[in-house]
Amino acid sequence: MIKAILVFNNHGKARLCKFYQHYTEEQQQHIVRETFHLVSRRDDDVCSFLEGGTLIGGSDYKLIYRHYATLYFVFCVDSSESELGILDLIQVFVETLDRSFENVCELDLIFHVDKVHNILSEIVMGGMVLETNMNEIVTRFMEQDKLEKSESSVIVQEVEKVISAVLSRT
Incomplete structure (x- = not known):
């Protein structure tokens, strides 16, 4: 089971928790x-798995991570998860x-933390x-984004109607 998903930059600033x-x-x-301290101190030529620890779940706990440009993507999982499967998921x-x-x-x-979540x-x-199907995930995300945009345009129209009604009364 996945215990936590953490994304932080090269300076340790959390961008997603x-x-x-x-x-x-x-x-x-x-x-x-x-x-951050455990992952950032590792060399680039070592594997992306850390076992054990006392942070989450004790010895049953693993950190699996990937470093892309300025961001670390870290999945904290228990021993039932496959390391390679989690790397693929990242x-x-x-x-x-x-x-x-x-x-x-x-x-x-x-700036788009809600969309990332x-x-x-x-x-x-x-x-x-x-x-795990990227096309399916992107399709669902685009549908949600489209729905949010249509809802916000309806809200803007309603606000404009209320403002014009108030202004016409005065």
């Missing part, structure tokens, strides 16, 4: 800091973000993998 079990805010910050997540934002960058994660929710929910 999704925990699938309850931790206090302080515990979450500690987990992000410690995970690849699917990153490629889906890339398709959805047309060359995703760190700023996309900052929507994409992640199409892939993983409650710590379980739901979908």
Whole structure:
């Protein structure tokens, strides 16, 4: 089971944190800091798996990560998950973000955090993998985005009607 998904930059600033079990805010910050220190100190030519630890779940716990440009994508999982399967899942997540934002960058994660969470929710929910087909994920994301845009245009139209009605009374 996936315990947490963390994305942070080369300086340790969290850009996405999704925990699938309850931790206090302080515990979450500690987990992000410690995970960054563990992952960022590793050489680029070593494997992307870390086993054991006391952050989440004790010895049953693994960190599986990929480093892309300025971002680390880290999945904290228990021993029932396949390391290679999670590496593939990270690849699917990153490629889906890339398709959805047309060359995703760190700023996309900052300014479109709600959309990033929507994409992640199409892939993983409650710590379980739901979908790995990139085309399906992008299609669902685009449908959601289109729906949000149509709803916001309806709201704008309604606000304009109310404003014009108020102005016509005065």
